Amino acid sequence: MAIIKESIIGTHIVCEIKSSNIAKADYDTETKKLIIEFNNNLKYEYEEIPHQLFTSFRSSESQGSFFSKNIAKKYKYKKL
Numbered sequence: 001m002a003i004i005k006e007s008i009i010g011t012h013i014v015c016e017i018k019s020s021n022i023a024k025a026d027y028d029t030e031t032k033k034l035i036i037e038f039n040n041n042l043k044y045e046y047e048e049i050p051h052q053l054f055t056s057f058r059s060s061e062s063q064g065s066f067f068s069k070n071i072a073k074k075y076k077y078k079k080l
Contacts, residue, residue: 002063019064027054035080036067043080046071
């Protein structure tokens with residue numbers, strides 16, 4: 001697991017991640033929106049991410065691989 005720090009701020013679960021691709025993940029448990037900040041400083045917001053999917057993402061051995069296989073391009077997203 002490559003999560004180096006995790007914080008809960010209100011309805012947000014914020015994870016700092018040590019990954020070759022992902023720097024941070026911010027999940028809002030109310031709106032089910034997930035913001036991924038990549039190492040190149042680009043940010044994308046993904047909609048309607050089930051809480052169980054985010055839990056699986058957090059506990060996966062590689063968040064980058066899990067994200068690529070299970071979230072990227074499978075959920076509606078926009079660049080921030």
